[in-house]
Amino acid sequence: MTGNLIRDKSYEFALRIMKMYRHMIKNNVEHEIAKQLLRSGTSIGANVEEGCSAQSRKDFIHKLSIAQKEAFETRYWLRLLRDSGEIKKEHGNSMIKDCDELISILTSILKTTKANTK
Template identity: 40%
Template sequence: MESKQNVIVVQTFEFALGIVKYCEALQDNRKFVIANQLLKSGTSIGANIREAQNAESKADFIHKFKIAAKEIEETFYWLELCKFSENYPNPDDLIVKLEKISRIANKIIITSKQK
């Protein structure tokens, strides 16, 4: 990546890589349904934020971030299900990373609305 990096783009990409790895572990344990749901929502966050970087307008930018915020909430749901289900790998590190991403994304939405 280039020297001046966009923090939220970098963090969501790295988070998506972690989600891919975690979902592979779920699939190895035959937890296919949750693995598929988590893979979709967890990788969609970064995809929407990356899309927002080329938004056509401020409203489009905010809209893409709001979609990412919804995907963040869905991803929290799947990770919490994994955390509290028996025989699932521990997702705590992903939850911590997602909490940080969520705070940044929400600040960006609020700040963008004020401009």
């Protein structure tokens, strides 16, 4: 743990996504959708990490904006998998809840950073 809320939560979320991906592949869930989920779900944390080492406030905003977009995409894939019955409803709801929390944190960070930039 780094002590940085968004870094820690996005990293833990990526680990859950990776475990979910392995489970889906073992259970023959649509391979392309599983890959899309893996890409977007792990990209959130990667962009947060890049943002934390940004060279400017503008770069920080850009990287966290990408992380936010990836979180929205991840939520879409999770909803699709849950609602199609490819993953258990309870598991999907738990993952979506965590994803929504990441979206809320990222949105708050971006709003505050943009307001302080003006």
